[in-house]
Amino acid sequence: MSSCWICEGDLEPCTQFAPAPFLACTRCGFAFRPDLDEAALARVYAGGDYEGIRGDHYLRELPARRRDARVRLRYMRPWVSRGRLLDVGAAGGAFVAEAAAWGFDASGIEPVESFARAAREHLGVAVRCSRIEDLALASGRYQAVTLWHVLEHLVEPVAKLRRLAEALAPGGAIALEVPNAGGLSAARMGPQWPSLEPDVHVCQFTPASLRRALERAGLEVCDLRTTAITPYLPLRARLDPRHLAGRAKAAYWLRDGRSEHPWGHELLRAIARRSATPRQRVDQLLGDRA
Numbered sequence: 093m094s095s096c097w098i099c100e101g102d103l104e105p106c107t108q109f110a111p112a113p114f115l116a117c118t119r120c121g122f123a124f125r126p127d128l129d130e131a132a133l134a135r136v137y138a139g140g141d142y143e144g145i146r147g148d149h150y151l152r153e154l155p156a157r158r159r160d161a162r163v164r165l166r167y168m169r170p171w172v173s174r175g176r177l178l179d180v181g182a183a184g185g186a187f188v189a190e191a192a193a194w195g196f197d198a199s200g201i202e203p204v205e206s207f208a209r210a211a212r213e214h215l216g217v218a219v220r221c222s223r224i225e226d227l228a229l230a231s232g233r234y235q236a237v238t239l240w241h242v243l244e245h246l247v248e249p250v251a252k253l254r255r256l257a258e259a260l261a262p263g264g265a266i267a268l269e270v271p272n273a274g275g276l277s278a279a280r281m282g283p284q285w286p287s288l289e290p291d292v293h294v295c296q297f298t299p300a301s302l303r304r305a306l307e308r309a310g311l312e313v314c315d316l317r318t319t320a321i322t323p324y325l326p327l328r329a330r331l332d333p334r335h336l337a338g339r340a341k342a343a344y345w346l347r348d349g350r351s352e353h354p355w356g357h358e359l360l361r362a363i364a365r366r367s368a369t370p371r372q373r374v375d376q377l378l379g380d381r382a
């Protein structure tokens with residue numbers, strides 16, 4: 093029996109999402125599927141279904157994906173707004189294209205070949221077909237590394253975050269978003285929660301387990317919050333009575349009407365920097381006192 097991918101704690105069946113076969117850590121609560129390995133996931137991605145579902149509507153969906161990218165760039169801007177950026181799991185390249193338009197020297201990697209090709213052919217952006225573990229990453233190369241709805245797909249996410257953290261330049265940041273398995277929707281819907289996607293979402297993060305994963309990877313968390321899905325929706329969907337009713341219900345349960353909350357909303361976002369070395373901390377202290 094394996095142990096927790098984040099804290100090496102013992103595992104038990106995850107009752108919240110049963111019958112989906114997730115295991116939960118008895119120490120940190122992280123839920124994941126150690127029964128899925130890279131080979132099983134590669135078969136899902138290459139098997140046609142995944143590409144078919146996500147790939148067919150590429151051009152029609154592109155304006156919406158660029159809008160998503162602008163929401164994310166606005167979130168990142170207070171912490172990182174220029175320099176070399178690597179988008180991991182770049183899909184069809186919309187974020188890379190939008191980040192370049194915002195002034196980043198942006199490129200991406202994507203494990204599904206047809207997506208990487210679409211990014212190059214339709215958007216002219218530098219997205220190559222690669223997985224994190226196959227990438228030759230130069231230490232200190234990037235000001236920003238982004239993972240938008242990617243971390244939940246990764247086997248052994250801490251080891252991969254650690255590799256990416258080493259590729260950050262001093263002051264550089266990792267920015268990411270995952271579905272929030274610790275929020276209201278996941279609690280209410282259990283195995284019916286639409287973001288569960290148990291065949292590809294190997295990891296189910298809560299605010300606490302995401303923070304722990306980032307820290308175990310040698311990162312310092314600058315910001316971690318949950319956010320409502322609303323900013324990603326087109327205006328018509330935002331004004332849909334069912335969406336408005338859902339938001340009103342969430343505001344009632346959370347006793348908070350704001351679209352951001354420490355644990356309650358559907359999406360979980362974070363910004364983290366590479367932890368300073370002891371030497372850098374001493375230099376900082378001396379600099380502050382000078």
Ligand SMILES: [Zn+2]
Nearest residue numbers: 096099117120
């Ligand atoms: Zn754990």
